[in-house]
Every structure is written in structure tokens, then in C-alpha cells.
Amino acid sequence: MIRPGRFGPLYGILLFFILWQVAAAFVGTPLLFPEPMDVMRGLAYMTETGELFEHLGATLQRLLVPLAVGMPLGAVLGCAMGASRDVNAWFDPYMRMANSTPAIALIPFALLWFGVTELARYSLVFYVGVYVVALNARGGVAQVPRLRIKAANTLGVLGASAFFRVVVPSSFPAILAGVRTATGLCIMVVVAAEMLGAASGLGYLIIRGRQNYDPTLIFIGIFGLGILSILFDRGIAFAIERFMPRWSVRRRV
Amino acid sequence: MDDDWKRLRVSGLCKQFARGSVILSNIDLTVDRGAFMCILGPSGSGKSTLVDLIAGFEQPTGGTIAFDDSPVRGPGPDRVVIFQDIGNALFPWLTVQENAEFGLRNFVRNRRERRTRALEALELVGLDKDTHKFPSELSGGMKQRVQIARGLVMDPHVLIMDEPFAALDAITRRRMQYELKDLWQRTHKTVIFVTHDISEALILATDVTVLSSGPGARILDTFRPGLPDERDPADPAFIAAYRRVEALIGHVQDAGDAGRGEAR
Numbered sequence: 062m063i064r065p066g067r068f069g070p071l072y073g074i075l076l077f078f079i080l081w082q083v084a085a086a087f088v089g090t091p092l093l094f095p096e097p098m099d100v101m102r103g104l105a106y107m108t109e110t111g112e113l114f115e116h117l118g119a120t121l122q123r124l125l126v127p128l129a130v131g132m133p134l135g136a137v138l139g140c141a142m143g144a145s146r147d148v149n150a151w152f153d154p155y156m157r158m159a160n161s162t163p164a165i166a167l168i169p170f171a172l173l174w175f176g177v178t179e180l181a182r183y184s185l186v187f188y189v190g191v192y193v194v195a196l197n198a199r200g201g202v203a204q205v206p207r208l209r210i211k212a213a214n215t216l217g218v219l220g221a222s223a224f225f226r227v228v229v230p231s232s233f234p235a236i237l238a239g240v241r242t243a244t245g246l247c248i249m250v251v252v253a254a255e256m257l258g259a260a261s262g263l264g265y266l267i268i269r270g271r272q273n274y275d276p277t278l279i280f281i282g283i284f285g286l287g288i289l290s291i292l293f294d295r296g297i298a299f300a301i302e303r304f305m306p307r308w309s310v311r312r313r314v
Numbered sequence: 315m316d317d318d319w320k321r322l323r324v325s326g327l328c329k330q331f332a333r334g335s336v337i338l339s340n341i342d343l344t345v346d347r348g349a350f351m352c353i354l355g356p357s358g359s360g361k362s363t364l365v366d367l368i369a370g371f372e373q374p375t376g377g378t379i380a381f382d383d384s385p386v387r388g389p390g391p392d393r394v395v396i397f398q399d400i401g402n403a404l405f406p407w408l409t410v411q412e413n414a415e416f417g418l419r420n421f422v423r424n425r426r427e428r429r430t431r432a433l434e435a436l437e438l439v440g441l442d443k444d445t446h447k448f449p450s451e452l453s454g455g456m457k458q459r460v461q462i463a464r465g466l467v468m469d470p471h472v473l474i475m476d477e478p479f480a481a482l483d484a485i486t487r488r489r490m491q492y493e494l495k496d497l498w499q500r501t502h503k504t505v506i507f508v509t510h511d512i513s514e515a516l517i518l519a520t521d522v523t524v525l526s527s528g529p530g531a532r533i534l535d536t537f538r539p540g541l542p543d544e545r546d547p548a549d550p551a552f553i554a555a556y557r558r559v560e561a562l563i564g565h566v567q568d569a570g571d572a573g574r575g576e577a578r
Contacts, residue, residue, distance in 0.1 A: 206402040215369055216417030216468060217391035226419075230407050307407040307448075 095277045103277040104284070117285055119261040123251050124244065124293075127183040131190030132243060136236050139195035140229055143202025152195075159192040164250045168257055177258035185254055186247045193243035194236060201235025202228055233308050237301060244293045252286060263289070319381040321346050322368075322472055322504070327377035329363050336530040337363045341377070343523060343533070345472065345506060350498055352515035353508045355525030356563060361508045364525075365476045368506065369395045381471060391417055394465035396475040400457045400482075404449040410436065410460050411445035417468045435463040438497060455486040462494070466503070475507045479514070491517050499543070512559050516552055517545045524562050534562050 078097050085096040107113040142149040142156075167185060175181035205228050213223040255264025263285045270278025302309045324343035330336045337360040345351045355361045366372040368379055370389040379386050386393065394417075397403040404413050414432035422428050436442045439459040449457055458478055465473055479487040495518055498505060509515050515522055516539055524534045539555045546552060 208397060208399050208402040209405065211371060211389075211395070212397060212403050212405075213416070214371070214389040215391070215393070215395040216464065217389075218417060218420050219389070222420060226416075227405065230405070233407070 091276075092274055093276065095280060100277050100280045100284075104281055107281060113281070113285065116261055116263050116266050116282075117289065119259075119265075120251060120255065120263045120285075120289065123179070123182045123255075123262065124186060124247055127185075127187035128190045128244065128247060131187040132194045132240055135191040135194030135239070135243075136198045138191065139198025139200075139236070139239075140202055140232065142195065143199045143232070144224060144228070149199070156192055156196055156199075159188070160196060164189050164246065165253045168250070168254050171254070172258050182251060182254045182259070185250050189247050189250055190243045193246060194239040197239025197242065198232060198236045201232025201239075204235065205231040233305075237297075237308060241294065241297055244297065245290070248286065248290055248293070319347060319384075319471060322379070322381055322506075324368065324379050325377055327364075327367060327379065328375045329360070329367060329372065330375045337528060338367075339530045339532050341531075341533055343536070345504060345521070347471075347504055348502045349520050350505045350507065350518055351521045351523065352519035353506065353523045353525060354510065354512060354515045354559060354563075355508075355531065356510055356527045358528050359525040360528045360531040361510070361525060362476060365395065365474055365506075365508055368472075369393055369474055391421070391468040392471045393474055394468050394470040394472075396458070396461050396465055396473065396478045398477040398480050400454050400461075403461050404457055404464075406449050408448075409445065410441060410447050410449075410452070413449070413460055414445075414464045414467055416464060421468075432463070432467050435467040436460075438466060438501070439463045439493075453486075454482050455490055458482065458490060459493075462497070466501070470503075472504045472506055475505060477509055478507075480509070480511075487514075494518065495545075512556055513547055515559070516541065516555050517547070522559070524559060527563075 081097050085091075085094050088094040091099060104113070138152065142152055164185060167188070171181040171185050175184065209227050209231060210223055213219075213227045218226055251262070252264035252267075255262035256268045259265045263282045266285070267279050267282035270276060270280075270282060322343075322345040324341055324345075327338060327341040327343075328336070329338040341364065343351075343353075353361060353364065363372065367374050368386075370386060370393065381392075405416065408416065411429070411432055414436055415428045418428040418431060422431070433442060433445070436445060439462055441456065441459050441463060444452070444456065449460070452460065461478070462473075479490050482490060491514055497503075498518075505518075507515070507518055519539060521536065521538055523536045525531045526534050537558075539551075541549070541551055541555065547556075
């Protein structure tokens with residue numbers, strides 16, 4: 062394992078900014094390649110006006126609302142598919158299709174159907190949230206050690222009771238892995254959707270930067286997305302640790 | 315389930331899998347209430363299949379399993395199995411206490427009663443100080459103790475132990491054997507203990523059943539070693555019993571090979 066130094070990744074970040082400054086000075090055309098200080102200034106300005114949070118909030122909302130509905134639904138669907146051959150037979154073709162079609166390819170279709178509305182973006186994120194979590198949940202159910210079910214059975218815990226008390230909790234780690242994958246994928250989808258049609262959000266900011274020849278906007282958008290991703294990932298890890306300590310990585314056998 | 319049963323009787327038990335391979339043929343076995351029955355057999359002798367049948371995980375192709383005259387069907391808490399696989403037998407998201415209470419949840423409404431009963435069982439195996447720990451924090455021996463407590467909580471007629479100490483290191487295994495023996499002497503719970511370790515069987519058993527090597531395993535002999543309560547592997551009587559079993563298994567391996575040659 063690599064041991065983080067006293068300042069952790071600080072040196073790396075510092076080096077990155079130095080290289081960036083040097084490269085920007087070398088290119089010499091701020092219209093193509095802004096210096097780090099320009100981006101910082103832009104960032105400070107947008108923070109002051111609150112515009113940054115507006116866009117960050119818009120993207121965040123487009124992720125959270127449909128995921129909050131879609132992921133639990135996906136978990137239920139996936140567990141049902143893992144439990145019943147019939148349910149699996151019904152939904153498996155759709156799952157395969159969804160899994161092998163890039164969600165981004167569906168954006169124009171969603172915009173055609175719902176217009177440039179929140180509904181279009183919500184529906185895309187919802188769809189990704191459902192099928193990714195469902196696939197993981199199904200895999201989790203399939204991988205529950207047979208012995209665990211036998212252990213429940215011999216203690217008189219049978220059938221549906223064994224399913225809810227052993228199979229579902231056993232597949233929890235797989236479902237949580239699905240949650241992480243789904244949020245990652247949905248960030249991509251929502252940004253692409255914002256680029257193709259929206260008047261707010263980080264994706265919109267990036268596109269506006271390109272259209273207005275304002276590369277600082279592009280950079281701010283990219284940084285915003287990086288921060289959003291980290292927040293999501295850390296946030297999920299923190300939530301598991303805090304609210305579901307039983308399923309924290311440390312506890313897994 | 316009738317509570318004053320006298321013996322568990324396995325008669326004419328056969329198991330044949332769909333592809334036609336015979337695992338067990340014509341097994342007769344009587345386990346008296348309060349006995350410690352060790353079933354000894356080499357690997358591949360169908361010991362685990364026998365456990366699965368008695369526990370109710372599998373249906374026999376022929377024969378019956380009954381407490382006195384009431385036959386058993388399917389798995390149930392009157393025949394709790396203690397499994398060998400220490401990694402998967404416990405529920406890793408539950409604490410020691412919650413693992414021990416697991417079976418009671420479906421049978422005992424009162425939460426406090428569940429707690430005290432689980433705690434009593436954990437006390438019996440010496441884990442009443444570790445109730446809040448998770449399985450990942452326990453050693454192999456401790457995990458098996460939790461499993462035993464989790465079974466005892468159900469107050470089963472029979473505790474079926476399927477090579478429970480085979481995955482432990484030699485020293486822990488020996489300690490667990492003496493602990494189990496002590497536990498049995500205190501509770502007089504009926505035990506069916508499956509093993510391939512002759513000295514383990516002779517340390518623990520009141521009754522020993524020796525299975526032939528499979529396929530189509532059958533019972534070679536059932537006997538009471540008649541050893542004193544305090545078993546000493548260096549005792550001449552112990553050694554004599556050991557030799558007897560070894561001779562049985564050795565002798566049969568030859569006969570088994572010959573038999574197989576004829577049958578197929």
C-alpha cells in the first residue's frame with residue numbers, strides 16, 4: 062500500500078497548477094487555454110454572484126430526484142429477478158438491451174418525446190438508475206452462498222422469511238456497488254443531456270463556454286463536475302459508514 | 315413436535331441422484347436420546363449426503379427418518395445443523411447476539427425472552443462477553459462457538475454437526491473437542507457428529523457408526539466404544555478402539571473396490 066505523505070496529495074496538485082501555468086504561458090492564447098489564475102478569478106466571481114451554485118444545484122437536483130426514485134425501484138426489481146425465474150425471464154431481455162445500449166444514445170429520443178424539459182433529463186437518469194441497480198441486485202442475489210440459506214433453514218427460517226432475512230441482506234453489498242456505478246454513469250448522462258438542451262447545469266455551462274469562446278467557463282464546469290463526482294462518491298461511502306455500519310467495507314468477511 | 319421422544323431412527327435410507335449414481339445404500343441407524351453418535355467415514359463416503367437427508371435439505375430415494383414413529387419432513391429447528399464452513403455459516407451483518415437470536419425471531423414473540431435465551435446459550439459456549447462483536451472480528455474457534463450457541467438456542471432434539479472442527483487448526487480443534495465434550499456432559503443434548511477423524515470420534519462418542527467409502531456407501535459397523543468419561547488417547551482401551559476402526563476402514567476399502575468392479 063502507498064503511504065500518503067504528510068501533506069497527502071497536496072504536492073501533486075501543486076505540481077499540476079505549476080505545469081498548467083507553464084503550459085498556458087507557452088501557448089499564450091487565453092482564448093484557447095486560460096491561465097489558472099483566470100479560472101480562479103472566474104470561479105470567485107461566479108461564487109460571489111451565486112451563479113455557480115445555481116448550476117451545481119441544477120445538476121445535483123437532476124441526479125438526486127430521479128435516482129431517489131429509480132434506485133430503490135431497481136433494487137426491488139433486481140431482487141425479484143434474482144428470486145424468481147419467471148420475473149427474470151420477463152425482464153432479462155430489457156436488462157440486456159439497456160446494458161448494451163449507451164444511455165447517451167437515448168438523449169435525443171428523450172428530448173424528442175418530452176421536449177427540452179426537466180422530465181426529459183429526469184427520465185434518462187431514472188432509467189439508468191433502475192437498470193444498473195437492478196442488474197447489480199440480481200447478481201447479488203445469485204451470489205448468496207447456498208450455505209447461508211441452509212443455515213437459516215435449519216433454524217426454522219424458511220421460504221420468504223429466509224429470502225428477506227438472509228438473501229436480501231446478503232446482496233446488500235452488491236446493491237451498494239450498483240448505487241455507486243449508477244451515480245457515476247448518471248453524472249455522465251445528465252451532463253450530456255444538459256449539453257444537448259438545457260438552460261442551466263454544469264453541462265450547460267461547458268457548452269456556453271464553448272459557444273461564447275470563454276474557456277474559463279469550460280474549465281469551471283469541468284472542475285464543478287469533478288467536485289460533484291467526489292462529493293457523491295464520498296457522500297455514499299460516508300452514508301454507508303454512518304447509517305449502515307453493518308455493511309461498511311470493514312465489516313465484510 | 316412431540317417432546318418426549320426416545321430415539322431417532324433412520325431405516326433403510328437410500329439416496330440416488332438423478333444421473334443414477336448411488337450415494338447411500340440401505341442405511342440403518344438408531345440414535346438414542348442423549349447419545350453422542352459419531353459417524354465416521356472416509357472422504358466421499360456420503361457423510362454430507364447423510365447429514366443433508368437427516369437435516370431435511372434433501373429427500374431420500376428410499377427409507378425413513380423418524381423420531382420414534384413420527385417421520386421428519388424438510389429442515390426444521392428440531393434438527394439443527396452445525397456446518398463446517400466457518401466463513402459462510404454465520405450472518406456477517408449481524409452481531410454475535412443477533413446471530414444467536416436469529417432462529418428465535420420466527421418462533422418467540424417476546425424480545426426480552428429472545429435476548430435472555432440467546433445470552434444463556436452464549437454463556438454456555440463462553441461468549442457472553444463478545445455479544446456485540448461481528449463475525450469478522452472473531453477467530454475460527456469463536457465463530458464455531460457462535461454457531462453452536464445459535465443452534466442450542468433453538469433447543470433442538472438433535473444437534474447435527476457436520477465436521478464442525480475440520481477447518482480449524484490442530485490445537486484449536488483439540489480444544490474445541492474437549493469444550494464440546496464438556497458442553498455435552500452438562501446439557502446431554504443428543505448429538506450426531508460427522509467426522510473423518512478417528513481419534514476425534516473416539517474422544518467424543520458414546521456411539522460410533524463407521525461408513526464404507528462410496529459410492530453406494532453402507533454402514534460397516536455400529537458400536538459403543540465403552541471408554542471412560544475422561545478419554546485419554548494414550549489409554550490402551552482407546553488405542554484398541556482406534557485399531558478396530560482403522561482395521562474396519564482399511565478392510566473395507568479393498569472390499570469396496572472389489573464390489574465396485576462387480577457392480578459396474
